[in-house]
Structure formats: structure tokens, C-alpha cells
Amino acid sequence: MPHRMKKYNTVGELLIDYRKINKLSQAEFADKLNVDIRTVQRWENGATLIKPEKEEDIINETLLPYQLVRNLNASVPIPTYYDFNLRKYSLSQLTNRLPDAKWFKSHLEVATKRIRTLDYEIDINYIVRYMRFHKEISKSLREVIREAARLLPEMNLIITDDSGYYSGHSLVFPLRPEAYERLRSREMNEQDLTVKDLIHHKKLDRPIFFGFDITADSNDNIYYISSQLMRYVRDKPNQEYIFCSIPFRYDNLELNEQLGLKIIWEGERGKNEYGIEVYPRFQEGSFRNYLHEE
Numbered sequence: 001m002p003h004r005m006k007k008y009n010t011v012g013e014l015l016i017d018y019r020k021i022n023k024l025s026q027a028e029f030a031d032k033l034n035v036d037i038r039t040v041q042r043w044e045n046g047a048t049l050i051k052p053e054k055e056e057d058i059i060n061e062t063l064l065p066y067q068l069v070r071n072l073n074a075s076v077p078i079p080t081y082y083d084f085n086l087r088k089y090s091l092s093q094l095t096n097r098l099p100d101a102k103w104f105k106s107h108l109e110v111a112t113k114r115i116r117t118l119d120y121e122i123d124i125n126y127i128v129r130y131m132r133f134h135k136e137i138s139k140s141l142r143e144v145i146r147e148a149a150r151l152l153p154e155m156n157l158i159i160t161d162d163s164g165y166y167s168g169h170s171l172v173f174p175l176r177p178e179a180y181e182r183l184r185s186r187e188m189n190e191q192d193l194t195v196k197d198l199i200h201h202k203k204l205d206r207p208i209f210f211g212f213d214i215t216a217d218s219n220d221n222i223y224y225i226s227s228q229l230m231r232y233v234r235d236k237p238n239q240e241y242i243f244c245s246i247p248f249r250y251d252n253l254e255l256n257e258q259l260g261l262k263i264i265w266e267g268e269r270g271k272n273e274y275g276i277e278v279y280p281r282f283q284e285g286s287f288r289n290y291l292h293e294e
Helices: 011-021 026-033 035-044 052-063 067-071 103-108 119-131 141-150 177-184 219-234 250-260 289-291
Strands: 007-008 080-083 088-090 115-117 158-159 166-174 208-216 244-246 264-265 281-286
Touching: 007 011, 011 026, 011 035, 011 067, 026 035, 026 052, 035 219, 035 250, 052 067, 067 080, 067 166, 067 250, 103 219, 103 250, 103 289, 115 219, 119 141, 119 166, 158 219, 177 208, 177 244, 208 219, 219 250, 219 289, 250 281
Parallel strands: 208 244
Antiparallel strands: 007 080, 080 088, 115 158, 158 166, 166 208, 244 281, 264 281
């Protein structure tokens, strides 16, 4: 898959692309931020920088990564790559793509203190807003996320940047075998999952972990959150488990394949209402071979 991150040199370039992708006029964008249209025009043409208090408003409204906006909204901007489809940034073209799985394993013990368990309402509210670009979260799915965080806090996580802003998350559901079989056979869509489809994984001889959504705003952060998940399953005394997922993004698919998951079925390829490419595929397996092979 070719590089798709675009290099941004100014915050104005970034805002122009954000408006185009979201089909917003300057007036509509200004209204959302409670500023006048001339302010948006000055930001976009580089006549003025965004004030700190409005910078935070922009991050909360657009859900763009804090570090991306900070890099570009400076008197001497730091050029930064960004992909609106993957919603990931990079400081150089060299780090646009995920490193291969061997690199992940060789650095598996490198952790960060920026990861924490899901704080129910505050985090779920933000995640639901963030995920709308890829997955619509119904009221019942919110309950599933809440219950999964209670049953499996070790795998339902938030990662923040050094300033405490959201940078990514992992949502992993401990499934009942019946729900897993229905997802695997395409008798049920992941949007149809309910709280009744969950079970504490310790009640099963062969736990089933469904990676509902694992994402981060940069390859560094996706490494940290993925590594924490892998360390958790590696350190479980019972290594008989199934990890399954229906990734929509090609970077998640590629990583899953390298980690040992196999494709069971492929859905229809297309674009959603935001113009983002979606290509659902059901993958399953475990990370045992990956983690224990020399």
C-alpha cells in the first residue's frame, strides 16, 4: 500500500483540507468555533496564528491530533504529515508506514505511562465522537463498550500524548462463543452486538477477544497500545484463546496478518459518507506463534 500521508507546512493548509473533506464552508466552520469568518480566513491564509484558547476549541471540534495542530500552529511551524483517511500523523516520510512485526517484537518490553484504563463516560463520549468517521456507535453499542471495560479493563484502554490529550484507544470485547460464531459466519454484524453477547473471559476454557476498534493518531502510539495488548495475552497462564477482529483500515489489517491472524471472510470495499475508504474483513487467530517464535 503506497504512502498516503500528505505533508502539511502550515495550520492553514490543514484547516482548508479539513473543511473540504467535511464539506464545510468557511462560514459554517466559523460558526462551529464561535468566531467570525474573517478569523477563519486569516488562519487559512497564514495572516495570523490560532490563539491558545481557540486551538483547544479546534481540537475538540475537529478531533485532529493535538500534536499535529501544535506542530503547525507555531511561529516556526514543524512540517508534519497527516492522513485524514487513517487519522494518523507522522513527523517524517520515513515513519509514515508501520514497522514490520519483527520490530514490534524486538521492542515489546518498551512501555509508556501514557496508557490508562477506560474512564467510562468521559472517555466513551469522546471515543464515540472520534469513531463516527469509521463506525457509528448506537446506544446499545455504548453499553457494550461500557460493559467490556468493566469485564476486561486490561484491554480497554486509552492512550494520551505528553500533554494529556487523547491519542488513541483499544476496545476489546470478551465474547460468548455463540456471538463469535455468528460474527464469523456473517449471521450477525458487529453493530448488532449487545451486552448479552459478552462474558468474563475467565469463565471460558478458550477465551474469545474481539478487537472492536484499536486505533491511534501515530505509529508510535499504535505501537504502544498494541504492545500492551500483546503483553497481556502473552503473560496469561492459559494461552488457549482466540483473538478476532473486523478491521476496516489497511494498516490494521497488515499488522494483524503479520501478527498471525488469518482472513476468514472479506466484505464489500467502498467509501463511507465521509469519503473514507472502508474494507471490512474478518480475521482470527492468536499471537502465540508470533510471540514465541525465535
